[in-house]
Amino acid sequence: MRYPYLTFAAACCAASLPAQAQSGPPTTIVVATSAGTGVDVIARVLGRQLAAQMGSPVIVENRPGASGNIGADHVARAASDGRTLLLAATTFATNAAVNRTLPYDPVKSFVPISLLSTGAMTLAVAPTLKAESVPELVRLAKATPGAINYASPGNGTPQHLAMELFKLEAGVDLFHVPYKSTGGAVTDLAGGHISAMVVPIDTVLPLATGGKVKVLGVMSAQRFQGLPDVPTLSEQGLPKVEVGVWYGLLAPAGTPRATVDRLNREVNEALARPEVVTTLRQQGIDPAGGSPERLAAHLRAELARWQAVVKAARISVD
Incomplete structure (x- = not known):
C-alpha cells in the first residue's frame, strides 16, 4: 500500500538511525514494502526512538514483494530472540483473507508485541463526479448500475476490500479498476479518469484541502479533525462501513514472553513521546500502544472481518 504524499517520508528514508553511543546486537524491523511507504516511515520513526531508548542499533530492512508475503515469511522463519521483528499493517490481514496458500500462518507464526497506530480511510471521488455526499453517490450508482468505476492499488488490498464492503452495505454496483500502486x-x-476510491486520510488530505478530490465521508467512528466538515459514513446511514488502517509490531512465534514484555514496554514508551505523537498525528495517524493481547485481539477481529x-x-486474487 503506497503513501506517496507523506511529507516527511523522504527525510525519514534518507536519514540513518542513531548509531552513536550504542552497544549490543542490533534489532531489525522488517518492512514488507518499499522505502517511502507509510509502513516504512512509521518503522523509521519508531526505530529511531527505540534505538535511543535501548542504546543499541535498530535497523529498518525493506523486503517488498508478493503483497507483503516475502517480508512476513522472512520474519516467520527468523530466530525467536526478539532481534527480528515485522511491522505489519492492514494488508497483513487482508492478504491473509484472500490468499489460502500463504507460506506462514498469520496467527500461529507470530507473537504480537504492540498495536502501534491507527488511522481512518476515506471515501473520495473525482472533482467532476456529480455527488457531494455518500447518499448522493449511492443514488447515482443505483441509477446507473456498473457505470461508476472505482480504483484500488490491486486486488485484495485494503482499499479494494473496503470498497467492496461499502458496495455490500449500500447495495450498489461499482466497477473495479485495479492499479499497481496507490x-x-x-x-x-484527481484527474477525473477514475470516479471513486477508498483512500487513507494521510494520503488524501493534501489533495482534499487543495480541492483536487472530494472526500464524501470518513470511515471512522468520529470525524477527522483535519477535515471537520466531512461526516462519517455512519452519519450518512452506513454504520457498518468503519474501516481503518493499522500498524502493529510482531515477533516470530516462540519468542519468550519476557522478551515480548520488554519490547512492549519500550514500544509503549516510544509511542508516548511527544515528538513521536506529533509526527504521527500530523499525518492523520493516531498512536495506539497497549498490551500484546490488544494487538492479538485486533488481528483476530481483522482476519475474521475481511474473510467474511x-x-x-466473492473476491479472488486471480
Missing part, C-alpha cells in the same frame, strides 16, 4: 490510482482520481467480506463479495 500513487497511480490517486493521480487518475471476501466470501460475501
Whole structure:
C-alpha cells in the first residue's frame, strides 16, 4: 500500500538511525514494502526512538514483494530472540483473507508485541463526479448500475476490500479498476479518469484541502479533525462501513514472553513521546500502544472481518 504524499517520508528514508553511543546486537524491523511507504516511515520513526531508548542499533530492512508475503515469511522463519521483528499493517490481514496458500500462518507464526497506530480511510471521488455526499453517490450508482468505476492499488488490498464492503452495505454496483500502486490510482482520481476510491486520510488530505478530490465521508467512528466538515459514513446511514488502517509490531512465534514484555514496554514508551505523537498525528495517524493481547485481539477481529467480506463479495486474487 503506497503513501506517496507523506511529507516527511523522504527525510525519514534518507536519514540513518542513531548509531552513536550504542552497544549490543542490533534489532531489525522488517518492512514488507518499499522505502517511502507509510509502513516504512512509521518503522523509521519508531526505530529511531527505540534505538535511543535501548542504546543499541535498530535497523529498518525493506523486503517488498508478493503483497507483503516475502517480508512476513522472512520474519516467520527468523530466530525467536526478539532481534527480528515485522511491522505489519492492514494488508497483513487482508492478504491473509484472500490468499489460502500463504507460506506462514498469520496467527500461529507470530507473537504480537504492540498495536502501534491507527488511522481512518476515506471515501473520495473525482472533482467532476456529480455527488457531494455518500447518499448522493449511492443514488447515482443505483441509477446507473456498473457505470461508476472505482480504483484500488490491486486486488485484495485494503482499499479494494473496503470498497467492496461499502458496495455490500449500500447495495450498489461499482466497477473495479485495479492499479499497481496507490500513487497511480490517486493521480487518475484527481484527474477525473477514475470516479471513486477508498483512500487513507494521510494520503488524501493534501489533495482534499487543495480541492483536487472530494472526500464524501470518513470511515471512522468520529470525524477527522483535519477535515471537520466531512461526516462519517455512519452519519450518512452506513454504520457498518468503519474501516481503518493499522500498524502493529510482531515477533516470530516462540519468542519468550519476557522478551515480548520488554519490547512492549519500550514500544509503549516510544509511542508516548511527544515528538513521536506529533509526527504521527500530523499525518492523520493516531498512536495506539497497549498490551500484546490488544494487538492479538485486533488481528483476530481483522482476519475474521475481511474473510467474511471476501466470501460475501466473492473476491479472488486471480
